[in-house]
Amino acid sequence: MSSPRLLVTGAGGFCGEHAMTYFSQAGYEAVASVRQEYPAHSAAIACDWTDIAAAKRTVQTVEPDYVVHLAGLNAADRSWHDPAGYLLTNVMGTVHLLEAVRGLGRPCRVLVAGSMLRFELPAGDQAPEPTHPYSVSKTMQVLLAQCWPILYGMDVVIAEPSNLIGPGRSQGLCARLARYAAQAEALAQAEAAPNNSAATGDASSRGVTTRQLEPFRLSSRTEQRDYLDVRDAMAAYDLLLQQGAPGGVYPVASGRFVTLEQLAERFADLACCPLHFDIGQSTSPSPAPADTSRIRSLGWQPGFTLEQSLQDTLQDARARLLQKGDRG
Secondary structure (H helix, E strand, C coil), X not given: CCCCEEEEECCCCHHHHHHHHHHHHCCCEEEEEECCCCCCCCCCEECCCCXXXXXXXXXXXXXXXXXXXXXXXXCHHHHCCCHHHHHHHXXXXXXXXXXXXXXXXXXXXXXXXXXXXXXXXXXXXXCCCCCCHHHHHHHHHHHHHHHHHHHHCCCEEEEEECEEECCCCCCCHHHHHHHHHHHHHHHHHHHHCCCCHHHHCCCHHHCCCCCCCCCEEECCCCCEEEEEEHHHHHHHHHHHHHHCCCCCXXXXXXXXXXXXXXXXXXXXXXXXXXXXXXXXXXXXCCCCCCCXXXXXXXXXXCCCCHHHHHHHHHHHHHHHHHHHHHCX
């Protein structure tokens, strides 16, 4: 019996690379789709999902049994400067994927990765209150993903992950803190043994200057976030591919909140040298806790502790900094 074929869109990104690893090891025939300018896998298919013709060609070529749709733009701050780009990529890219899958004319389950930063649509004629254009794009994405099962009988399930962390090429806060800690360690090591380049490596060759690093800037002491290991998220996605209800929306989160200050303190405990932080006084609200009862009722629960996720993220940052230095 052949393995089910699974198409991963956005396979060149942080979550996409983890998806390719997880689903390949889980027995799927995982096929990577990446943007042409960012090929992450030698055998990947290049596809711009904002181009419906390209979307249809890709899906017809792969003929997947499952799709995990991770492609999109996800930097909320950048969405202020390019709202049209975010709507085109996150909304129309999803529509094009769904239409391409519909054109297959045979069963194919699609998992769409939404975001907990979407907003609830108000009742009546009350105006919506989005927090940024990214939130608008993800709200529309989820709405459309829910509509296609009703309009066309398609098999679509939606996951809404919290802040995903772990080893890999993430641009999130935890990854940036890990890179800062790794740079600080390399600098401290070089300063402690400046003539022992064979043992410590040259700090400047690793992208670390010979002066003290600037303190890492955090917006607030009190803002809270739910951090979930990306590997736990992939296990949840796999479960939803098998057991999720069509049109269902499943929040996927750890259920534990930490403040930004507590996060910084944990990295300070893990680092091998002192770390310095500049903490602001932002009063931005923290996200509301997610109700994960739907996904947990299917038997899912997080397997990684926060400490393990942060340790793995820091170790990955150390290894990447060392590789950068080895390459000169």
